[in-house]
Amino acid sequence: MHKKEKKIVESVNKHEDAALELLTNAVNINSGTMNFEGVREVGRLFKTELDKLGFETRLTSGDAYGRAGHLVATHKGKPGLKLLLIGHLDTVFELDSPFQKASKVNDSVMKGPGVGDMKGGDVIIILAMQALKDAGLLDDMSIEIVMTGDEEKSGSPLKLSKKELVDAAKWADVALGFENGDGKEETIVIARRGSTSWKLETTGNPAHSSQIFTERVGNGAIYEISRILTEFYEKLSTEENLTFNPGFILGGTSIDLQEDGMGGSAFGKTNVVPEKALVRGDLRAVSLEQLERAKETMKKIVSENYPQTSAQISFDDGGYPPFGKTTGSETLLEYYDQISQDLGYGEVYAVDPRNAGAADISFTAGHVSMAVDGLGLSGADNHTVEETGNINKVAVQAKRAAILMYRLSRMKNFKD
Incomplete structure (x- = not known):
């Protein structure tokens, strides 16, 4: 493993506890799609973390499409790899849901609204950014993070609701989605049905x-x-x-x-x-x-x-729209699988498209040639009051994602 990758691993280990605390705080904020203030509060929570890492951040207005708006964070690096990272702030659990707070099932599992879908994935993005910064690699990358506020119940019209996401996809070389796929850490999504x-x-x-x-x-x-x-x-x-x-x-x-x-x-x-x-x-x-x-x-x-x-x-x-399998998505799977094995976490394979519903990554289809989803937190029972996330995998996912970005940044064809 390259010495820079070892620094990534060290940083993730150092900041893991803080990341888990951030996850708990995020889950404890109700951000059902139609609770606009709650969605914005989660956006402000993550905005603060990304501000600390040197990102230019903004919370957009969703008035034009009847939703809370999105968190958009931009980091302008050296010419080369342009990365789009996708998350979402909202959950399916509105203010009238009986499911409102995080709790620990055991040392490895957290139960809570949106812990897997997908506040865990959002926290993994932030932890990976922290690791890249600590390893001195963030300045080599241009990154745009879009965390939407209406993934679970899209605003209308979609042309306006997903504009920031589509514009970022048109700009990017690679798009990485941090949904949790089919809930298994050994899988990622290279095709989603529309x-x-x-x-x-x-x-x-x-x-x-x-x-x-x-x-x-x-x-x-x-x-x-x-x-x-x-x-x-x-x-x-x-x-x-x-x-x-x-x-x-x-x-x-x-x-x-x-x-x-x-x-x-x-x-x-x-x-x-x-x-x-x-x-x-x-x-x-x-x-x-x-x-x-x-x-x-x-x-x-x-x-x-x-x-x-x-x-x-x-x-x-x-x-x-459908997010169809491409040569680029298959290539990303190969890289990610190799990284996982290099880290000692075992093989990674593609999710069966029948087990991966529509998600925001779908709006990158046709705009970016290399894209995958499912890099978020493994867990179970999404969209139910039994939703859980495997919190001992937050660090695992952050390490794999950060090293993937680093290795992609070293590819010559991404250099201007």
Whole structure:
């Protein structure tokens, strides 16, 4: 191991206790996405730490997209490697959640809201920056850190919500996400499935139920929507890494969709052929090509109607884009795996994309050629009141991440 890497290890060991204290403090601040002041308080906590390390920091306004805003920290180094590091400040646990404070399960495990997803990852970023500074390496790197305030419940429009993140991705050579992937320390994410939503609507001829299936009346809206969903399953359910989930369905003589699109009501009678039906769902694909292929298949199925029915499907293209596997992400996995083994922490392999949901790293797709995610804190039960993080791995993850950045900075092709 290079002497600079030994200094990184020494620094992480020195500052580990302080990092764990910072993590506890962060977890004890409620930062549910819609608790704007709490999100900003966590942002201020991490801003203070990054200020100490010489970063130029700012807390942005989220007024334009209905959220708290983001923490953006910039370090301008010598010409060479340009790194984007991604975290987020918010959690799924709002002020009305019963889950509000950190507690120790044992010497290795902390239970608390957001400890794994992803305040642990944020603290790992800060600890890695401290180690690079102590080793005299930070000045050789240009780094932008974006910790978003709306990863768990994105603001709208996404074009504004994710602008700082996308702009940073366009600038960067390498993007590293510090989500916790599938919760295992031996994995990182080189592909994440994107997420978009869809709405399917069908219509039929309202009539007395005794006339259903006749040439004049046809099959009705509910049979038509059932046909379509069945064919979606038959044609697409076996495709690897593709899922499409109908989240709720309404059908009858009339339907009333809630303004937020998250539910509604239906009215109908058993002796009346239903006139209206509606389904809303999501669609997850591992690449843009797979996503477009699935959409075309779904559209074709929708167009082949039962007698006297019609159907239309629409897609919300404002969702999270797929973060597809690239040569660059595979290369980063190779480097990271070698570093882990050099440190004595064992092999690292890629997360199955089915086990990695959409995340902010997705917005780097198409903008930066080398990107991975899942460098954060291992743990379990994210998004539940049983969420835990393996706090004895904070130092492990910080060492691996900092040495990865150092080794990347020595690559000649990143030099201007």
